[in-house]
Amino acid sequence: MSFDLSMLHFLRPEWLLAIIPLLLLSTMLWRLRVQKSGWRKVVDPELLPYLLEGDASRGRYWPVMLVTLGGILACIAMAGPTWERLPQPIFRNDAALVLVLDLSKSMDAQDIKPSRLQRARFKIADILKARQEGQTALIVYAADAFTVTPLTDDDDTILSQLPALTTDLVPVQGSRADIALEMANQLLKQASQTRGQVLLITDEMQTARGIEAAQNLLKAGYQLSILGVGTAAGAPIPVGGGMLKNSDGEIVVPRLDSTNLRRIASTGKGRYATISGSDSDIRQLDIADVGTSEDSVIDTEDMTTDRWREAGPWLLLPLILLAPLAFRRGILILACVILLPLPQPAQAFEWRDLWQTPDQRAQQLFQQEKISEAAQQFKDPAWRASANYQSDNFEQALQDFQSLEGADARYNEGNTLARIGKLKEALKAYDQAIEQQPEHEDAIHNRKLVEEQLKQQQQQQQQQQQ
Numbered sequence: 001m002s003f004d005l006s007m008l009h010f011l012r013p014e015w016l017l018a019i020i021p022l023l024l025l026s027t028m029l030w031r032l033r034v035q036k037s038g039w040r041k042v043v044d045p046e047l048l049p050y051l052l053e054g055d056a057s058r059g060r061y062w063p064v065m066l067v068t069l070g071g072i073l074a075c076i077a078m079a080g081p082t083w084e085r086l087p088q089p090i091f092r093n094d095a096a097l098v099l100v101l102d103l104s105k106s107m108d109a110q111d112i113k114p115s116r117l118q119r120a121r122f123k124i125a126d127i128l129k130a131r132q133e134g135q136t137a138l139i140v141y142a143a144d145a146f147t148v149t150p151l152t153d154d155d156d157t158i159l160s161q162l163p164a165l166t167t168d169l170v171p172v173q174g175s176r177a178d179i180a181l182e183m184a185n186q187l188l189k190q191a192s193q194t195r196g197q198v199l200l201i202t203d204e205m206q207t208a209r210g211i212e213a214a215q216n217l218l219k220a221g222y223q224l225s226i227l228g229v230g231t232a233a234g235a236p237i238p239v240g241g242g243m244l245k246n247s248d249g250e251i252v253v254p255r256l257d258s259t260n261l262r263r264i265a266s267t268g269k270g271r272y273a274t275i276s277g278s279d280s281d282i283r284q285l286d287i288a289d290v291g292t293s294e295d296s297v298i299d300t301e302d303m304t305t306d307r308w309r310e311a312g313p314w315l316l317l318p319l320i321l322l323a324p325l326a327f328r329r330g331i332l333i334l335a336c337v338i339l340l341p342l343p344q345p346a347q348a349f350e351w352r353d354l355w356q357t358p359d360q361r362a363q364q365l366f367q368q369e370k371i372s373e374a375a376q377q378f379k380d381p382a383w384r385a386s387a388n389y390q391s392d393n394f395e396q397a398l399q400d401f402q403s404l405e406g407a408d409a410r411y412n413e414g415n416t417l418a419r420i421g422k423l424k425e426a427l428k429a430y431d432q433a434i435e436q437q438p439e440h441e442d443a444i445h446n447r448k449l450v451e452e453q454l455k456q457q458q459q460q461q462q463q464q465q466q
Contacts, residue, residue, distance in 0.1 A: 011080030095134035096196035106254035111235035143174025214268030224268025230256035
């Protein structure tokens with residue numbers, strides 16, 4: 001073990017500050033022993049050398065010196081002196097995921113709010129946040145496919161492109177997902193990826209082409225998973241001030257073909273999930289854990305981090321030699337008594353309380369789908385209201401939403417009132433939300449539904465009275 005003075009430093013230098021009170025304590029003990037010297041109390045100091053063969057008080061000082069020396073060594077050892085640096089390899093997860101997003105006109109349907117495409121963009125952002133490592137690429141398609149970003153580990157690049165992705169971006173409309181999947185295959189091969197996953201985000205795909213594309217990906221070693229966007233009931237496609245119509249003048253209503261998409265995903269040895277408002281679809285697709293196998297974790301020899309060899313434990317050897325002497329004088333026993341913790345009153349405490357707030361712990365429970373427990377721990381009224389709403393505790397959720405301000409709070413208040421049957425009060429809450437934010441599409445949509453439900457109730461009451 002070579003010693004290089006220029007490399008000498010301390011891993012925990014704050015422990016060196018403990019030497020200052022140690023020296024002060026040693027000085028006080030030294031002076032106390034000088035004052036309590038028996039001969040010095042009754043004999044003048046000038047006469048002691050002639051009365052005594054040696055200085056009898058000299059033996060009284062060595063315990064203080066012993067404690068001081070041992071304390072200084074202990075402080076230096078705790079400070080972590082080191083001068084030798086050891087290289088340590090860094091392991092990097094090089095897993096690859098290619099996101100393929102449908103930009104055909106059917107993605108403008110509003111059977112899920114605010115629209116299929118906007119919900120798909122939100123979901124891509126959630127996927128990127130869930131994946132902490134690995135490379136990601138983004139491809140969009142309609143009648144043809146286009147690479148938005150190649151494989152990269154910079155998720156911010158993809159996030160910055162999402163707001164610009166609209167159905168008007170592609171020059172020619174269509175739905176050729178098979179072309180986009182072939183482009184994903186080529187991207188993975190060009191990056192020399194032996195394993196990877198492709199996630200297709202769409203509402204439909206032609207069966208024969210989809211099965212062929214999934215088989216081609218599987219032959220190259222890549223899995224195909226599909227995230228279905230939309231509902232089985234479907235919805236019209238807004239175009240300008242009206243709805244998109246076919247050549248016969250009929251309104252086009254695209255519907256989610258989950259059965260066909262599930263079959264294609266099964267052919268590609270992947271998974272299928274329908275888009276949801278929570279992260280349950282991401283967990284079902286297992287996207288966050290893509291490529292965590294040993295094959296995707298590589299050792300980067302050219303990337304190293306510094307790890308220092310600590311020499312502090314070697315300073316404990318002199319302390320071991322001094323310990324028997326300190327034990328004989330009773331100093332070691334006194335130190336143990338001082339350092340022993342005093343009994344404390346019993347309190348309910350967990351280690352995670354040291355670094356997590358109640359809202360953070362409640363959020364973990366919420367993600368674990370322990371909604372009721374999360375609602376009891378949330379301190380933030382907005383989070384607590386959402387948790388109570390999802391756990392069907394509508395009365396408490398209503399109180400929390402009423403304590404909040406803003407258009408979203410009034411909108412959620414209206415939803416809660418509607419769930420407990422107070423439809424007239426719900427309409428008032430929606431009106432307040434729309435008044436504060438006239439373009440609040442969800443509030444406008446839900447108000448129409450509640451208004452229709454209220455009319456149905458009134459008609460039923462009239463029929464019963466008749």
